[in-house]
């Protein structure tokens with residue numbers, strides 16, 4: 001059975017569903033935003049295994065949950081039980097957010113646009129006309145590639161361990177996207193690590209997604225991995241004289257788009273970024 005926490009009568013409930021869910025930073029992000037905006041909303045993490053997707057959506061309807069974030073392993077599994085999908089979620093076949101449109105439950109995917117928004121916010125520059133190397137071809141890479149297509153970037157090169165997955169991901173990038181190898185990284189303006197390599201607590205902790213010799217001082221390097229905040233790739237990028245951008249920006253901006261879908265309001269991005277950065281830093285210190 002899927003068990004949702006009970007909200008106080010005056011409170012509006014939002015949740016994140018998935019498994020594992022204990023270490024999700026989404027409650028901290030959204031509860032920070034609700035508190036700053038003085039909204040009587042509360043956000044909880046709810047453990048839901050993949051086989052319970054239908055039950056979960058029914059419980060969302062029955063409990064009138066007004067905002068839902070969806071994470072692994074439910075991003076695809078919830079789709080058959082929703083009433084509508086945004087164009088992005090339809091194309092990606094993955095939902096990371098559910099909102100209401102009247103009586104209808106609508107699935108969205110805010111990852112890719114969150115990435116683009118964070119990049120523009122961090123660099124202060126537009127990205128149309130720029131070239132991108134995307135290393136990785138999983139869910140995050142596909143969302144990023146699709147949004148880069150929408151942002152009219154000049155060139156997308158997809159580099160991935162598994163060639164077939166790179167082909168599928170590159171198709172989302174439109175005519176300016178193709179599959180390539182690490183040798184093409186130096187030619188690009190932006191380099192994005194969309195693999196899990198470098199992530200704390202995994203077998204790839206401390207590792208680089210590609211050799212540092214491909215980094216140039218003219219690069220802007222973005223790591224989607226946000227724990228640790230300063231990944232081996234970002235440290236190597238800074239050493240090479242490149243600009244490094246952490247995964248915290250995308251994490252916060254994709255959540256901000258969800259918050260906007262639920263509340264109709266803009267999220268306090270900078271305050272949330274500060275809170276999340278401090279939380280991840282503390283977690284890292286505890287695990288040292």
Ligand code: NAP
Pocket residue numbers: 111135136137138139140141160161162165194195196197199204224225226247248250251252254
């Ligand atoms: P995913 O769907 O499981 O994809 C994982 C990707 O990493 C695949 O391309 C996979 O290559 C590659 N990979 C994994 N281990 C590898 C290895 N040892 N050598 C080479 N390639 C390897 O995961 P995802 O959802 O896309 O997430 C990817 C990363 O982005 C995660 O670290 C996640 O935390 C992060 N992320 C961050 C945000 C954010 O807001 N900052 C949002 C979403 C995701 P194959 O195709 O060959 O298996």
